[in-house]
Every structure is written in C-alpha cells, then in structure tokens.
Amino acid sequence: MFRTKNHTVLRFIFDILMILILFFLLLLPVFLTFNLKIEGVSYRTLGIEKVAGSSSAR
Amino acid sequence: MFSKLLLKLIEESITPAFAFVVFKVLITIYLGNSLGYNVSIYNVFSLEVSKDAYSLINSYLLVVFGLFCFLGILYSIIKSLYFHRSHIHPNMTLNLYNLRATFLIQDSFHLYSQSLIWLIYLYISLFLSMILYFLGLTNGYVLMMMSFLTPISTYFFILDLENEMEKESEEEEIYV
Numbered sequence: 001m002f003r004t005k006n007h008t009v010l011r012f013i014f015d016i017l018m019i020l021i022l023f024f025l026l027l028l029p030v031f032l033t034f035n036l037k038i039e040g041v042s043y044r045t046l047g048i049e050k051v052a053g054s055s056s057a058r
Numbered sequence: 059m060f061s062k063l064l065l066k067l068i069e070e071s072i073t074p075a076f077a078f079v080v081f082k083v084l085i086t087i088y089l090g091n092s093l094g095y096n097v098s099i100y101n102v103f104s105l106e107v108s109k110d111a112y113s114l115i116n117s118y119l120l121v122v123f124g125l126f127c128f129l130g131i132l133y134s135i136i137k138s139l140y141f142h143r144s145h146i147h148p149n150m151t152l153n154l155y156n157l158r159a160t161f162l163i164q165d166s167f168h169l170y171s172q173s174l175i176w177l178i179y180l181y182i183s184l185f186l187s188m189i190l191y192f193l194g195l196t197n198g199y200v201l202m203m204m205s206f207l208t209p210i211s212t213y214f215f216i217l218d219l220e221n222e223m224e225k226e227s228e229e230e231e232i233y234v
Binding site for chain 1: 061075082105120123192193195
C-alpha cells in the first residue's frame, strides 16, 4: 500500500531523519557562535541598534 | 535502506563539526582565562563576557575554523587532482602502494562529497563573519580573510569539477 517503485515510507522517514542530523551538524558553528553571551546586551537589541542607527544617520 | 549519499554527507560533516566544538572550547578557555574570566569546561557553553572579549574570542574562532576548512578543502582538491581513481598515473599508484598510502586513492563520490561539505562550512563561516561584522562583534580582518578564502576555494572546486567532467566526456567520445 505504502510502497512505491523503490522507496518505502520507512526509507522516507530515515531520509528525513538523516537530513535533520545533517542540518544540525552544518548549523553547529552557528549555534555555538551565538551561544556565547554578551554582558547586559542581547543580540536582538544589538541588531535593532544597528538598523535604527543606520536609518537615523540618513 | 539508507540513502548512501546522505549517509556519506553526514560522515564527512562530523570532522568539521567536531573540530569547531574543540576550537570553541580551547579558544574560549584560553582567551577567557587570559582576559580574567573564570572559564572551565563546565561553563564554557554558558559564558557571559564583555563586548570586547566576545569580539576577540569569536574573531579567533572564525579565523582558526576558516583556515581549518580551507586546509580541508585543499586536501580533498589535491586528492582529486593527483590521486583520483579515474586518472591516477600507474607510477603514482605504485608509489602509494609502497608508501602504504592507498587510502588517498578515492573515487568521485568520496572526493566531491568531502569537498562539498568543506565548502558549505566555509560559506557558513563567511556568513557568520558577515553577521558578526554587521553587529560590530568581530574585526574587519576576519571578514576580509573569509571573503578571500571562500571564492578561492569555490574556484578550485569548480575547476576540479570541470576538469573531471571534461575527462569523462573525452572518455565517452573514445568509447563512442
């Protein structure tokens, strides 16, 4: 019922799982870089400051 | 049952991911302690530092990881240029057998999946340095270095790929 030409539902689930593992491994540098925190400042505040600063400078 | 390509990509991405974790731990502990923070293996992932310390730690981390990825892609490109299974010289094969370095002889599947993963990590480092530079959290030289290393690696990768495709089309012409 669930079987197509070569692939089964189980194969599809394993593929999705492997894609998720690959995704996690590839994004590990991003997670670990933003894991370090700055005293008293959040990334959101910094981003807003940058954008607002550049728009107010015009 | 498993996708061979996905499995290979996961296998190849373990080395750079693990290297990043090791670099992160070592650099944060060394620089954090030298800057006066009490950093140990237990609080390395939940550390709060000043903006200058953050900039220094992440700059060093990105430089080291960028160079590591560049060396990784250079290694796989050299392998595919000189030790590719499809066009390795017989004398070279003999030399590698004598040196017991036959693991260097690989096929396109192994070589290009490895190069691709290193290239993806290099691009991730480039985008990270761009974001951090935009937020004022890293030095300009990091972005400059990454903007230099990434296009060079991409150029070598494309050159190697085109070289291989030309060789394959030449072989097809011979057989046709």
